[in-house]
Amino acid sequence: MSAEKHYHFVAISGSLRKGSYNTMALKALQKLCPSNITVEQVFFDTIPMYNADLHTEQLPEEVVPLVHKIKESDGVIIVSPEYNYSIPGALKNAIDVVSRHPDKPFSEKAVAIMGASQGQIGTARMQYHLRQVMVFLNAFVINKPEIMIGNAQHKFDTDGNLTDELAIKQIPQLLLSLARLSDKMGHEPVSI
Secondary structure, three states: OOOOEEEEEEEEEOOOOOOOHHHHHHHHHHHOOOOOEEEEEEOOOOOOOOOHHHHOOOOOOOHHHHHHHHHHOOEEEEEOOOEOOEOOHHHHHHHHHHHOOOOOOOOOOEEEEEEEOOOOOOOHHHHHHHHHHHHHOOOEEOOOOOEEEOOHHHOEOOOOOEOOHHHHHHHHHHHHHHHHHHHHOOOOOEEO
16 A cells, blocks of 8 residues: 655745744644645745846845745645735735746645735635736636635634634645645655
8 A cells, every 4th residue: 555645835924024824824724734644834924026137147145045935835725815905016026036946836836825914805816917927927826715704803813823714624625626636746755
């Protein structure tokens, strides 16, 4: 009998704010993983603003660790708020800088998107815009389930634990969908 496949995903919180609902949602992803999936949080807060005058020939060294983490993972999860009906600027900048790396880490990568916001529609517009960006990067985003945690100020307890029953049910489904897409993309998961 063969060993169960193990999947290692990296997850990015699109918010740099301490006490971010999206970072709390990312922590919920880590807690709700099926036994054969691990989720590692990765960070982009040291990546400078993209400037073609400076970065066309040589990207900043701060980009390399994130590029390697994305490239080596079985899939990427982006958990992000919605700013002004779209992708937060810091997250968009990080994606733009990473996309200029010659290794093209998002190309043919399995990606999942989710988000939390205090608004009622819970990051729907950000997710739509981020999907468009991923098309250009040749990444493949899972379609279902769509996790949009609206009214986030009421969906986490005082310790930062997710209390939204629907999201708690959907998160393991999201992770399993990402694993299936990773397999379809031909990424060979690590056997344990």
